[in-house]
Amino acid sequence: DVKVTQSSRYLVKRTGEKVFLECVQDMDHENMFWYRQDPGLGLRLIYFSYDVKMKEKGDIPEGYSVSREKKERFSLILESASTNQTSMYLCASSFGQANYERYFGPGTRLTVT
Amino acid sequence: SQQGEEDPQALSIQEGENATMNCSYKTSINNLQWYRQNSGRGLVHLILIRSNEREKHSGRLRVTLDTSKKSSSLLITASRAADTASYFCAPIKTSYDKVIFGPGTSLSVIP
Numbered sequence: 001d002v003k004v005t006q007s008s009r010y011l012v013k014r015t016g017e018k019v020f021l022e023c024v025q026d027m028d029h030e031n032m033f034w035y036r037q038d039p040g041l042g043l044r045l046i047y048f049s050y051d052v053k054m055k056e057k058g059d060i061p062e063g064y065s066v067s068r069e070k071k072e073r074f075s076l077i078l079e080s081a082s083t084n085q086t087s088m089y090l091c092a093s094s095f096g097q098a099n100y101e102r103y104f105g106p107g108t109r110l111t112v113t
Numbered sequence: 114s115q116q117g118e119e120d121p122q123a124l125s126i127q128e129g130e131n132a133t134m135n136c137s138y139k140t141s142i143n144n145l146q147w148y149r150q151n152s153g154r155g156l157v158h159l160i161l162i163r164s165n166e167r168e169k170h171s172g173r174l175r176v177t178l179d180t181s182k183k184s185s186s187l188l189i190t191a192s193r194a195a196d197t198a199s200y201f202c203a204p205i206k207t208s209y210d211k212v213i214f215g216p217g218t219s220l221s222v223i224p
Contacts, residue, residue, distance in 0.1 A: 004155070035214070042116075042201070043156075043214035059213065090155055101146055102203075102212075104155030 003027070004105035006091055012111045019078040021108055023091030032074035033092040033102065034058075034066065036085075043090060049074055081112045115140065116213040117185075117202035125221040132189040134218040136202030137182075145178055145185050146203040150217070156201060159187075192222045 007022035023032065031050050035043040035058075045058030047066040055066050063085060067075045074093075078085055088109050092102040117136045126132050136145070144163045148156040162169045162178045162185065169176045175188040185204075189196055199217040 040216055042216045045213055088153075092156075101158040101161055102148075102156070103158065104148075106155045107153070109153070 004091060004093055004103050006089075006105040006108050008108050009106060010109050010111075012113065013078075013081050014113055015082060017078075017081045017112075019081050019110070019112075021076040021078075021089055021091075021110070023074045023076070023093075023105055024072055025074075025093040025103070026072065027093070027095070027103070028071065029093035029095050029103070030071070031094045031096075032068065033094075034064075034074065034076045035090045035092065036060070037088040037090055037107075046076065081110075083112050086110060086112045115142075115204050115206050116215055117145070117204045118215050119200065119202055119218045121218060122216060123219045123221075125223065126192055128192060128194055128222055128224050130192055132192050132196070132220055132222070134187050134200055134220070136185045136187070136204070138185075138202075138204035139183065140204075140206055142180070142204045142206050144205050145176075146205065147174075147176060147185075147187050148201045148203065148214070150199045150201065152198070156214070159200075189220075192220075194222050194224045196220060197222045 004025045033048040034046040037043045049068045065077045091105040094100045094102045120135045146161045147159045150156045173190045178185045201214045201217040
């Protein structure tokens with residue numbers, strides 16, 4: 001079974017802190033994605049990556065950056081956390097062409113105070 | 114970006130009843146996928162239907178696709194309390210689609 005793990009289930013950070021959210025998948029998937037989920041808004045795509053060291057902006061990249069130094073790991077970085085970044089963050093991966101199904105991690109609920 | 118719009122936003126049924134939820138989208142697609150999310154968890158892939166298919170079954174799930182109306186439906190038969198979750202559709206147009214998930218349908222199955 002594909003396994004996508006995220007470094008924390010719950011995280012509380014202070015405004016202005018630099019925050020790292022880690023995602024690791026164990027199925028050698030080429031594609032990895034970061035979404036945030038807010039009530040009533042569905043899942044919005046922040047960044048995605050189709051290969052190592054490659055990244056593409058999603059629809060809401062402002063305030064975020066990503067890093068993919070190894071194929072299995074995709075990190076989301078909040079450069080200076082703000083309260084409006086309080087949200088559920090979901091990582092996903094998929095095989096090959098992006099029209100295959102996505103496998104999601106359990107999510108990280110981030111609270112910025 | 115490609116986004117599906119699920120309808121209804123919320124659905125409450127008794128255990129044993131069937132649940133139907135719908136998805137509409139705007140452009141042509143390669144395939145359409147349905148996902149389930151239990152409260153506070155990640156999404157789980159349920160079923161994928163290709164654009165040249167009209168109906169697909171998987172256990173108690175039945176998915177239909179009408180490309181002329183740009184719509185899909187997910188039917189869960191003989192629902193159980195464990196089916197309580199949010200359900201999302203994901204229309205996929207190209208290999209590198211920036212898929213966005215809508216608010217989903219929140220299904221409550223009452224024991």
